[in-house]
Amino acid sequence: MNAYQPDPRTTPTVDAKRLWAGGAATAVVAALAAVVGLLLVRDVFDVPVITPATGIGTSQAANLAGHAVVAALIATALLHVLMLTTPRATSFFGWIGVLATLAATLLPFAADATSASRICSAAIYFVVGIAIVTLLTGVAGSARTS
Template structure:
């Protein structure tokens, strides 16, 4: 196939500042973990709602508070990785990212309702998962847009006279 001329795609390939993207993803992970901790403290301390652990564990609960915060941080890093892959490989990556995040958030919101926890705990945890999904989705999407490197359009080929 060395003799065949393959036309080049006239559209420039996307370029991503990976360092900026992952730094923003790490910052989002920290924010998500803090939202989880604040949400648990608010639910247990102010509203006396069981969130992840029985009320008997106190406002800070048990190790599940740490695991919930860690899970929120990991979710933010997974979202960053997903967006990185989408930015490099798919047309309209932000649209696909939005759909994935929205559907993952819905799953997170529905998950508490398959447990035998109290109704208040189910609704509160669902609401906390909603806040986490919105925060992670909006922060990672914003970071992704700012991490895109503008690519100058290729100059038109000049005819050889």
């Protein structure tokens, strides 16, 4: 007896070049959103921004931008795996992305800082996370080939 062979027309396929090009563009947007948020909060509102303890780069802007890029690329890898293995991948990705965004948004509230600093830092992380989730969800639709 032959092993079950799935119908190739129903096997999900992903245009990896399109997905990762969209992931790279998302990483650029996320980095820019982080830097703009930092400049707005720190330089316009004169509120200190809480940044991750693990440093990427030598400045606060490079640190935030670097973490945003890493987050976007990890999210792209997760989306790629989900698209290859999971039914309704974008629904699962959306939930995972929103919950991860909420977790990152809550991190500043664990720091010893002023309320303004906590709220403004959380707002930056929230905007970056939502940008990543929404952009990659859109990219997923264009990268699906069947």
